[in-house]
Amino acid sequence: KSTTMRRICALLLAYCASSSAFVVPTFSSRASTSRYTLKNDDGNNDPNDSIAYITDRRSIFSKASAAAAAATLVTISQPSPAQATITSESTWPLWTALPVAPYSRRRTIRYDIGDGAYAFDQMIGIYYVQVPIRMSVVAVHQNDDTRGLVVYAPIAPTKECLRLMQELIDRHGPVRDIILPSVAVEHKVNSGPFARQFPNANFYVTNKQYAFPLNLPNSFLGLPSWTKPLPRSSSDSGDMWGGDLEHEVVTVKPGIGSMYQDVALYHKQSKTLLVCDAVFGVSGEPPRILTEEEEYTRALLFHARDTKDEIVEDTPENRRKGWRRIVLLFNFFFPGSGRGDLGPGPIAEALKTPAYKDGWGGWKPFSWGDDEVRDFEFFSAGGKPTILPIIQIILSRNPEEVQRWLNIVRTWDFNQVVPMHLDAPLNIGPKEFEETFDGFVKSPNGTNEVRFCDEDVQFLRKAEEGPLQFSVFKTDLGVLRGVQGCNLVSPGKTHGK
Numbered sequence: 001k002s003t004t005m006r007r008i009c010a011l012l013l014a015y016c017a018s019s020s021a022f023v024v025p026t027f028s029s030r031a032s033t034s035r036y037t038l039k040n041d042d043g044n045n046d047p048n049d050s051i052a053y054i055t056d057r058r059s060i061f062s063k064a065s066a067a068a069a070a071a072t073l074v075t076i077s078q079p080s081p082a083q084a085t086i087t088s089e090s091t092w093p094l095w096t097a098l099p100v101a102p103y104s105r106r107r108t109i110r111y112d113i114g115d116g117a118y119a120f121d122q123m124i125g126i127y128y129v130q131v132p133i134r135m136s137v138v139a140v141h142q143n144d145d146t147r148g149l150v151v152y153a154p155i156a157p158t159k160e161c162l163r164l165m166q167e168l169i170d171r172h173g174p175v176r177d178i179i180l181p182s183v184a185v186e187h188k189v190n191s192g193p194f195a196r197q198f199p200n201a202n203f204y205v206t207n208k209q210y211a212f213p214l215n216l217p218n219s220f221l222g223l224p225s226w227t228k229p230l231p232r233s234s235s236d237s238g239d240m241w242g243g244d245l246e247h248e249v250v251t252v253k254p255g256i257g258s259m260y261q262d263v264a265l266y267h268k269q270s271k272t273l274l275v276c277d278a279v280f281g282v283s284g285e286p287p288r289i290l291t292e293e294e295e296y297t298r299a300l301l302f303h304a305r306d307t308k309d310e311i312v313e314d315t316p317e318n319r320r321k322g323w324r325r326i327v328l329l330f331n332f333f334f335p336g337s338g339r340g341d342l343g344p345g346p347i348a349e350a351l352k353t354p355a356y357k358d359g360w361g362g363w364k365p366f367s368w369g370d371d372e373v374r375d376f377e378f379f380s381a382g383g384k385p386t387i388l389p390i391i392q393i394i395l396s397r398n399p400e401e402v403q404r405w406l407n408i409v410r411t412w413d414f415n416q417v418v419p420m421h422l423d424a425p426l427n428i429g430p431k432e433f434e435e436t437f438d439g440f441v442k443s444p445n446g447t448n449e450v451r452f453c454d455e456d457v458q459f460l461r462k463a464e465e466g467p468l469q470f471s472v473f474k475t476d477l478g479v480l481r482g483v484q485g486c487n488l489v490s491p492g493k494t495h496g497k
Helices: 002-015 057-072 159-172 185-196 294-303 316-332 344-351 372-383 389-395 399-409 430-435 454-465
Strands: 020-022 035-039 045-050 053-055 109-114 117-126 129-140 148-152 175-180 202-205 227-229 245-252 260-267 272-274 338-340 366-368 416-418 448-453 480-484
Touching: 109 416, 117 159, 129 159, 129 260, 129 272, 129 294, 129 316, 148 159, 148 260, 175 185, 185 202, 245 389, 245 399, 260 389, 260 399, 294 316, 316 338, 316 366, 316 372, 316 454, 372 448, 389 448, 389 454, 389 480, 399 430, 448 454, 454 480
Parallel strands: 148 175, 175 202, 202 227, 272 416, 448 480
Antiparallel strands: 020 053, 035 045, 109 117, 117 129, 129 148, 245 260, 260 272, 338 366
């Protein structure tokens, strides 16, 4: 157990580390769309590979996981692409800048979320723990000559994504503004390429973008030369949105060499609040992006297995079963109703079946007990909004700043919230949104409480008390505590069989 704890704490330290960027910059004017070009093995520049190679606390975690898997499962086959409806339009050639699933095969789906408001979903994940990553687009000034679109949290600008964007441009006018609302790599890595597709649009980023070990300027983080810092508040910025939008930035420094930022953007026409990572909600039904493609549905069935070599039938119940497990792993790493074994046992078993149809040799380092459904239902609470535990660890380092942010956001008249991951939209207003943060902002017991079973946050609490204490500041609220113990029983050790 102590060996496993050391392995995962090392990954969590990487997760909380700062960002880094390695680029070969080539500069050109805004009109001709400047770019950063990676060199091929032969030393030649390939325009299809133009991007900054960016990593941050999350990509370090991703690459550490990928490297560990590659080192131990080198002889295990990777899944071959299923021929579903993913076409060449969905191909993203710059996926190597952040080499996580679905790699180059990035389907985009678009759907309406309100009056003049739209969501674009792609997928992101590691080891089949795959969840939606979202871009939102809102229409502004539809009754005057400055009509157009504002893009929030850009995703990979594949041909399919740009075609779906063009349909909105034809309807609402050109892209006026693009906002990068986060310093997290999964959002940052595609924002530069997206902005270069619309060089006449304003491109705003939160003002604490950074790199590690050298804190390089934005131009070396893959961001174009016309990048502008987003003001902290629209109330301090004159009439930058012309009355159609309001925004407020929350900024928390959780530790030395790291930073967290999120932008609340209020679209008045649709009464929609956009946020990046600060809140989310999830139900028991898998998201569309995972169910409309055979290739993506494989993730649900992979995690629905109860034994390593099981071939799971594709049924609605098995899809929901796999989704429950993905969500619990995504949030807690080691949830209370499961057991993880990252030692050599499951790896040795996987090496025996290198041709397993879904790849990884069927590697199964996680097993689940009888309390899995109860665990998920308590966590989900029917889709009620909550905070990712690792994000609460960060935000709880400065509850005063979070309260300042909430004091502004709660004055806006929204009736739905759209996060950039998991379910959307969430049908809540200002009161419910603010209450989501009560576990640490207004904790009656002065504790750092989350709305989950205490067993689920036990691993993160041990990490916070151990290695993470060197990468995050102390807080008077203490470490994470679940709202109650649920008497969850984890299964016995199975070595992946």
